[in-house]
Amino acid sequence: MGRFEFLKSPEWRREVTEVAFGRSFWGFLAAAVAFGVLCWAVRGEAVVREALGHDLGLLVSLLPRVLIALSIAALIWVLLPRDRISGLVGKESGLKGLAVATLAGTVTPGGPSSAYALLSVLGLSGADRGAMVAYITSWATLGLQRILVWDVPFMGPEFASLRFAISLPLPIIAGMIARRLPLTLRLKGAGEESGKAEAGA
Amino acid sequence: MSIGILSLGAVLIALLAVAIRRGQDFAPVVRRFTEQFAMLVPRMLCALVAAGFIAELIPKEAIARLLGHDAGLIAVPVAAAAGLIVPAGPVIAFAIAAVFARSGASTAALVTFVTSWSIFAAHRVLIYEIPLLGASFLRLRILSVLAVPLLAGILTYAVSLLSPYGAAVPIH
Numbered sequence A: 001m002g003r004f005e006f007l008k009s010p011e012w013r014r015e016v017t018e019v020a021f022g023r024s025f026w027g028f029l030a031a032a033v034a035f036g037v038l039c040w041a042v043r044g045e046a047v048v049r050e051a052l053g054h055d056l057g058l059l060v061s062l063l064p065r066v067l068i069a070l071s072i073a074a075l076i077w078v079l080l081p082r083d084r085i086s087g088l089v090g091k092e093s094g095l096k097g098l099a100v101a102t103l104a105g106t107v108t109p110g111g112p113s114s115a116y117a118l119l120s121v122l123g124l125s126g127a128d129r130g131a132m133v134a135y136i137t138s139w140a141t142l143g144l145q146r147i148l149v150w151d152v153p154f155m156g157p158e159f160a161s162l163r164f165a166i167s168l169p170l171p172i173i174a175g176m177i178a179r180r181l182p183l184t185l186r187l188k189g190a191g192e193e194s195g196k197a198e199a200g201a
Numbered sequence B: 001m002s003i004g005i006l007s008l009g010a011v012l013i014a015l016l017a018v019a020i021r022r023g024q025d026f027a028p029v030v031r032r033f034t035e036q037f038a039m040l041v042p043r044m045l046c047a048l049v050a051a052g053f054i055a056e057l058i059p060k061e062a063i064a065r066l067l068g069h070d071a072g073l074i075a076v077p078v079a080a081a082a083g084l085i086v087p088a089g090p091v092i093a094f095a096i097a098a099v100f101a102r103s104g105a106s107t108a109a110l111v112t113f114v115t116s117w118s119i120f121a122a123h124r125v126l127i128y129e130i131p132l133l134g135a136s137f138l139r140l141r142i143l144s145v146l147a148v149p150l151l152a153g154i155l156t157y158a159v160s161l162l163s164p165y166g167a168a169v170p171i172h
Helices: A002-007 A012-022 A024-042 A044-078 A082-089 A091-107 A113-125 A131-143 A144-155 A157-167 A171-178 B002-021 B028-059 B060-064 B067-086 B090-102 B107-122 B124-133 B135-145 B147-161
Strands: none
Touching: A002 A082, A002 B028, A012 A024, A012 A131, A024 A044, A024 B028, A044 A113, A044 B002, A044 B028, A082 A091, A091 A131, A091 A171, A091 B028, A091 B107, A113 A131, A113 B002, A113 B124, A131 A157, A131 A171, A131 B028, A131 B107, A131 B135, A131 B147, A144 A157, A144 B090, A144 B107, A157 A171, A157 B090, A171 B135, A171 B147, B028 B124, B067 B107, B067 B147, B090 B107, B107 B135
């Protein structure tokens, strides 16, 4: 059972704690408190209490999803043949790669936790920037699950179908723009050995 | 809503079955999971609370007045801006969209609002995008999709000149 030794390594534990409660965590906490105070000043105590209650409910429904989504992403991370990804949606994949990414975004189930975790796996496996942007834009605008669960009941099926049809070409356009922008992209986790070291064993 | 968790659960079970059949070593899976969990969850808690407060501070009714049919194409950039400032999940965003629809917002404005929110939702950027992908991806993505909500709005406006199809029937 020597493979799980990293769990005991003090170095790894320190790293994980640093990632979890580093400086940006305190920034987020400060923002939450600041907006709470502002909300209390502008809207009063009852609204603050109501918002907090709503947050709690949201959290309870969100946490199990996040746990499942991260498990899926971690499994995909080790199971996926990464070389095949770069063939399918890599730099040389052209318009077909953008179309594949758009389709993948449309059918990805779950909320942002699963979509972004998967996007990170795709990016580190050699998906090119255009395909990454097309994928996440497609998940956001065309995601079937969101359309069925939110657009249809809240706004009606006619609106939902019109919005879907109008949005169809947009992820591909966004992906084409992303390929042409002269920006350097440095993905988080690139070059690090996050969970990768033992993957080949 | 439970469709989401059910389909995620099904995907997870299928992947677990594949992993076990392949005799996969689970140590790297546990490691990757723990690292991403640490990256996401503590910040998620704070961002969630902040977003809830911001949603209460947005002047929904005042914005709705700017999105009517009389505003024509002007409603499109206004709706895009409104979508930008809703830092919350679909429950709140679609509740706001329904408020807009009931106050007479045009279909083009509503499509723009939903598209803009779905692409830029600030809470998602803060909770997931920056921790998991980093600031350089965020910059690339934002610049690539900047025009997307406007394009969606203009296309919808063009359609609405030809046919009334697509008018929203908002929830009560």
